[in-house]
Amino acid sequence: MVFSKIQLKLITSLSQKKYRIKHHLFMVEGIKGVQEFLNSKFEIFQLFTSEELLFLEVENRVVISEKDLKKISNLKNPNKVVALFKIPKENLIIKEGLIVALDEVNDPGNLGTIIRLCDWFGVNQLVCSENTVDCFNPKVVQASMGSLARVSIIYTDLEKYLQEIQIQKFATIMNGESIYKTKLPKNGVIIMGNEANGISDEILNLVTNKITIPRFGKQQQTESLNVATATAIILNEFKRNN
C-alpha cells in the first residue's frame, strides 16, 4: 500500500477533536504505546511505519519514509510508528467502586498523568465533565503512556452523574478536612477541579465530604498543588487505608 496525500490529510486532521469525532479515529505514536493498544480492547485501523517492524502483527500496514513519518508525527523525534485506532463506542457507565471525576481539567498533560494514575491504583472508572479535554487528544494519549488502553473513561454531564449515584463524593479543595483525619472509605468518588478555578459551585453542592491535602511549607505562599500531583496523593490515601 502506498502513502497518499489523502492519508496524510486524514492523519494530520486527527489532532483536532472534530475530525476525531467525524472519523471515529485517534492516533497513537511509538512502538511501546502502539503495542499496548494492540494488546487491548481497542481495534486497529491502520499502521504507518518507517521500518518493517514485523513483530507488530497488523495486516493493514503502510511502510513510509522517515520524512513522511515526520510529517504525520506530533513528536520532535518520531519513534518509528504511528497507528490509527478506532474510537470505541461509549463505555458502560460504572457507578460503584473507586471513581475519579474531573470537573473541567483542561491540560492534556494533566489528564494523561491522571489516566496513568487511575491505571496504577486500579480505579474502576474515570468520569470527565463534558468540558474536560478530550482523552483522544494526541498529547493526552502520549502522556498516558499506554494506560489509556486500560482505563474505563466516560464523558458525561457530571452534575447529573453525581446526582444519580449513591456513594460518598469527595471534593478536594483548599480548606476542607485534612486527608489524614478523614475516614476514607474503600469506594467513593474523588472529584478534582479545573487547573485555575477548582471545582464549580454546582458540583460542590453535591459533595458529601470536602477534603484537603495539608500544606507544610513555612511560607504559606504556595497556592496549590498541580491537579495531577494532588490526584496522586489522594488516590494513595484512599488505597493505603483500605
Added chain:
Amino acid sequence: MVFSKIQLKLITSLSQKKYRIKHHLFMVEGIKGVQEFLNSKFEIFQLFTSEELLFLEVENRVVISEKDLKKISNLKNPNKVVALFKIPKENLIIKEGLIVALDEVNDPGNLGTIIRLCDWFGVNQLVCSENTVDCFNPKVVQASMGSLARVSIIYTDLEKYLQEIQIQKFATIMNGESIYKTKLPKNGVIIMGNEANGISDEILNLVTNKITIPRFGKQQQTESLNVATATAIILNEFKRNN
C-alpha cells in the same frame, strides 16, 4: 527606556543554558510569577511590560508593544510582563532535614512540578545531579509556578553529596519495600531517578532503604508512575507520619 534589538537578542538567548550562565540572568513571565520573585530573595535586573503595571515597583522597566512582548515570550498567550532576574550565587549546601535528590531528571515540566511539591511540603533542600535539567530553564520556571523563588536548590556531584551525608537515604524503585510498611523518619533524603532509566547503579549503591509505591491495578501492565506524581506520593507519606 527604549526597547532595542540588543535587548531582544539578550532575552531570547536566555532560553539556552549557556547564555543564562554567561549573563547570570533568567526569565520569568506573567504578573503572578514576577510578583512572587519580586517578593523573594531574587534580585530583579529588568522588567518588560506591554502595560504600565505600576503596582510592580521596579525601577528598571521598559514599556514595550504587544508585538515585541510576543517576540520575547515563550508562551502562546503572553501575560503582560517578562522580567529578567539575576541568577543567585550557589546556595549553601544543606545536609539535614528532609531533602529531595534528583538523579538526572530531564523533563522541565517534571522538575517544575517537583519544585512546587518541595515548596508545599516544606522540603529543606532540593539537590540535583549535574545532568538534571537546569532549574532556570523557562519551562521549569513556568511549571514551578513561583515556588522556584522559595525552594533552596543546588546542583552538585550527587554521588559525592550522598557519600558525605549521614542521614538515611531512600531510593524509590520498582521492587523495594512498600512505603506503607517502611518506617519513614522525619529527616532523610528521598532520591528520585531519571524518567526512562530510574536511579543509576552508582547512586543505588549508596542508599540505606529501597522503597516502592504499591500498585493496585489488576492488569499489572502499568510500568511506572511519572516521577513527579511518585515524588508527590512519597513526600506525602513522609509528612503524614511525622
